[in-house]
Amino acid sequence: MPVHSFNLYGQTAIATEIALGYITAVSTIDHLTVYDSFKSNADNFSIMKGYFLQKSLQKYSQRLHFSVDLGEANAKMKNHTNSSLLTKNRVGKISEEDSLKQQNYLEVVKSFARLTYESIYVIDYEKMAFEYVSENPLFLCGYSSEEVLNMGYDFYFKNVPENDLELLNLINEAGFDFFEKLPGDTKKMYSITYDFHLVNQDGKHILINHKLTPLFLTSDEKMWKAMCIVSIAHHQKAGNICIHKQGTDITWELDTVTKVWRKSEKPKLTKREMEILRLHAQGLTINQIAEKIFVSSDTVKYYRRRIFERLNVSNIVEALSYAVNNKII
Structure with a gap:
């Protein structure tokens, strides 16, 4: 049974020609086998083969994110445990x-x-x-x-x-x-x-x-x-x-x-910086934090900049995530 390799849209598909006019397209990543049949002459065979492989690859290309050849990726999947x-x-x-x-x-x-x-x-x-x-x-x-x-x-x-x-x-x-x-x-x-x-x-x-x-x-x-x-x-x-x-x-x-x-x-924060970070975690705005700890909004902004510098982040969302993941707060 002859096996042919085609290259469509940069991906390699494997087509196996079977007697009686059947063609099998195998997605090596998904191990999904789809059958289509036709009864026609040799010209139709060639047209249908290319069309079917193109549609099959288009349908599953979103799930093929490796730049390696599909056959290589399949071999890697099958043999990785060894x-x-x-x-x-x-x-x-x-x-x-x-x-x-x-x-x-x-x-x-x-x-x-x-x-x-x-x-x-x-x-x-x-x-x-x-x-x-x-x-x-x-x-x-x-x-x-x-x-x-x-x-x-x-x-x-x-x-x-x-x-x-x-x-x-x-x-x-x-x-x-x-x-x-x-x-x-x-x-x-x-x-x-x-x-x-x-x-x-x-x-x-x-x-x-x-x-x-x-x-x-x-x-x-x-x-x-x-x-x-x-x-x-x-x-x-x-x-x-x-x-x-x-x-x-x-x-x-x-x-x-x-x-x-x-x-x-791990970077260390001062008590005031920790306090401001915890209040942000509770959903308070800069003005609300300033009112709660009896300082100006500019002072809260100053401490925020200090927090960003210490944690090497660029915004309060990243600061909170970093602090939680690293058990700082």
Whole structure:
């Protein structure tokens, strides 16, 4: 059965000619097979083949955001679990002793998910799969939580643009290199946060903030399960990769060019700056804040500028998001 490759609108489609005048167009990203038939001469065959492939690609092109060849992307999706992509922390079989540590922990995770607007999911590094996905819609990209749960790691390959997928692989490598060097009894005190794009079913790119922290370690101190929290990013671009240690102001930021972690401290605000930021979080305007704390509006504006400078942001929305995400307020 001959197989022909065509290039339409910069994308590669695969057409398989079948006896009796059938043609199959296969979208390698969606694994969707559509059949159309006709009974005509060789000229009609050529016309219909081109027309059908064009319509098929137009229909699904909004969901093809990788610049790589479709066949290459498909191979990557099929083989990623056997490669190093996003699998730096692959762990072996979990011992019975380690398994006993769980004690119905998912009920606690589910309770937390009911209390927050953020999306919650749990990664199992033994199975390289998702163990739980909340119904909060931001992370789901239009799918149901059950569909995302069943997709597991394929969800990333299907809904993350290629450039951001490469970024995730860098984070995976650098993050777990950092984690492996930590003393075993402190590893659960660390969390990593970063921003990347998700592409929903309408083809819209959404920049999200993704936090990850260990839930369970194996007996040899590798990360077995991790909880992830997804919210809207307050930055303008992907990246912004930081590791935080609980109970401290210490932060490590990853330089994506040199791949070096640079240690720093979280910015600190004065009591007055914290007060103004909290009042903004309550929805008060500049004039209302000035009246409440008995200062002029110009004084409030001065403190706002100081806050923006300290947090390296450009407006009050970014300042509030940064302060919340970094546990400043």
